[in-house]
Amino acid sequence: xxxxxxxxxxxxxxxxxxxxxxxxxxxxxxxxxxxxxxxxxxxxxxxxxxxxxxxxxxxxxxxxxxxxxxxxxxxxxxxxxxxxxxxxxxxxxxxxxxxxxxxxxxxxxxxxxxxxxxxxxxxxxxxxxxxxxxxxxxxxxxxxxxxxxxxxxxxxxxxxxxxxxxxxxxxxxxxxxxxxxxxxxxxxxxxxxxxxxxxxxxxxxxxxxxxxxxxxxxxxxxxxxxxxxxxxxxxxxxxxxxxxxxxxxxxxxxxxxxxxxxxxxxxxxxxxxxxxxxxxxxxxxxxxxxxxxxxxxxxxxxxxxxxxxxxxxxxxxxxxxxxxxxxxxxxxxxxxxxxxxxxxxxxxxxxxxxxxxxxxxxxxxxxxxxxxxxxxxxxxxxxxxxxxxxxxxxxxxxxxx
Numbered sequence: 001x002x003x004x005x006x007x008x009x010x011x012x013x014x015x016x017x018x019x020x021x022x023x024x025x026x027x028x029x030x031x032x033x034x035x036x037x038x039x040x041x042x043x044x045x046x047x048x049x050x051x052x053x054x055x056x057x058x059x060x061x062x063x064x065x066x067x068x069x070x071x072x073x074x075x076x077x078x079x080x081x082x083x084x085x086x087x088x089x090x091x092x093x094x095x096x097x098x099x100x101x102x103x104x105x106x107x108x109x110x111x112x113x114x115x116x117x118x119x120x121x122x123x124x125x126x127x128x129x130x131x132x133x134x135x136x137x138x139x140x141x142x143x144x145x146x147x148x149x150x151x152x153x154x155x156x157x158x159x160x161x162x163x164x165x166x167x168x169x170x171x172x173x174x175x176x177x178x179x180x181x182x183x184x185x186x187x188x189x190x191x192x193x194x195x196x197x198x199x200x201x202x203x204x205x206x207x208x209x210x211x212x213x214x215x216x217x218x219x220x221x222x223x224x225x226x227x228x229x230x231x232x233x234x235x236x237x238x239x240x241x242x243x244x245x246x247x248x249x250x251x252x253x254x255x256x257x258x259x260x261x262x263x264x265x266x267x268x269x270x271x272x273x274x275x276x277x278x279x280x281x282x283x284x285x286x287x288x289x290x291x292x293x294x295x296x297x298x299x300x301x302x303x304x305x306x307x308x309x310x311x312x313x314x315x316x317x318x319x320x321x322x323x324x325x326x327x328x329x330x331x332x333x334x335x336x337x338x339x340x341x342x343x344x345x346x347x348x349x350x351x352x353x354x355x356x357x358x359x360x361x362x363x364x365x366x367x368x369x370x371x372x373x374x375x376x377x378x379x380x381x382x383x384x385x386x387x388x389x390x391x392x393x394x395x396x397x398x399x400x401x
Contacts, residue, residue: 219266
């Protein structure tokens with residue numbers, strides 16, 4: 001997995017800072033006292049309505065400035081009764097498929113912004129599959145046998161689109177969009193795109209278009225009696241903002257505290273550590289909140305073929321957390337050569353040439369048969385998450401005669 005990209009010329013601050021440039025000047029004064037000069041500039045433009053974070057231009061590497069900014073914010077808070085912003089750099093995780101480090105190509109469709117990492121598959125990272133290679137759809141037990149509700153898998157990914165495999169005969173949906181969840185950074189902003197297509201719910205047709213639907217099919221295969229709660233944190237190019245990942249995990253922890261079911265969380269993305277420990281702290285704190293509520297987080301190990309830790313999967317080595325890192329195996333006794341490995345990878349499952357569902361049709365793109373082959377630790381993690389969820393079904397629950 002490649003080094004995570006981040007903007008070396010910005011930090012993220014609360015949107016209200018755009019209306020209070022004097023706060024930036026106060027922070028600059030404290031940074032100048034500490035020998036960092038005056039690296040911050042006021043926001044370039046007012047924040048649009050409903051936007052919670054804005055980009056603050058900075059001279060110098062925001063990673064190197066992170067600790068200094070934190071100290072300056074604490075000092076400013078001690079000197080003033082006014083609100084003090086938290087300034088942080090934002091990193092991007094990537095979805096774990098074997099195409100992540102392959103060459104980039106443009107789309108055959110010039111009106112799509114379809115850059116992204118591709119392999120020999122052409123303009124997409126998956127290969128269409130005929131319907132006869134897909135396993136039969138497992139039967140689902142009726143809702144009446146689940147008085148406490150079905151096990152819930154929270155899927156943090158590109159979102160889920162319609163497919164026959166996700167339609168149940170009893171009328172109870174297999175998946176639902178999380179109501180009340182809104183990313184702090186818009187998905188187009190994370191992807192470096194204009195917002196027109198994504199806000200209209202149209203595909204970018206990037207390298208990871210359909211990724212969330214593909215994962216949902218694998219979960220349905222392994223856990224027919226569960227249901228999916230979908231949180232869109234990922235662009236169709238496979239990018240996930242650290243800020244959005246932490247926000248989604250915290251949102252789920254709050255949901256559990258409010259009495260809603262969240263039994264398993266799936267994060268099929270990751271990145272290596274770059275700077276100081278503080279850079280990982282927002283995600284780690286969110287994972288700790290889920291651990292305190294007994295919720296396991298299944299994380300893909302990544303596809304760099306290395307033992308270098310990738311997060312959040314490498315948090316599996318932290319005994320205070322409930323992270324389960326999953327690598328891809330080529331056979332019961334051998335790992336897939338692309339899969340990351342090391343003592344921090346705790347589980348191994350099938351991830352190569354996996355078959356699952358794709359969105360039925362999203363004009364002008366139609367997937368014939370709506371099935372595909374795909375490879376990567378994302379899919380090993382999805383299968384394991386599904387098995388965890390299905391394992392929560394009481395033994396007394398039986399299939400109908």
